[in-house]
Amino acid sequence: MTPRTLFPALARAEVVTWSLLLVGMFLKYVSQTTDLGVRVFGLVHGVVFLAYLLVTLVVWVDQRWPWRLALAALAAGIPPFATLWVERHVERTGRLAPAWRLRPGGARPGHALERLLARALARPAAAAVVGGALVLAATAVLLVVGPPGGPAGA
Structure with a gap:
């Protein structure tokens, strides 16, 4: 994947999971039929949100935003659907290159974060596994900490 494909994919996934979470919230708080949507889609949205943040950091460093x-x-990952605006903005302003700047044979890394990212881009499968592990570890920590605003019914 490239910055031009990866960032929009996560920005759109963030919109989809926000939509699903909002449906779950409607079912729980407005129709008061079930809280299953919030429990399931809340978790999915949280994982995608963390992945979006990680990808945004990677693209930021690589593309020198x-x-x-x-x-x-x-x-933009916080309010519903705001990632669509950012995705369109970065595409329209040419902030997403068709290739990774720090890929093997690309630009020479200038600082520690760029060196780390260049190493990751040299081993994309391993980097994807490490990135996924980071997202899952952060999700696990946040599940232990609990939902925003404290436990339900508190």
């Missing part, structure tokens, strides 16, 4: 754009892209 300005701080303001990177922070806006990270913050």
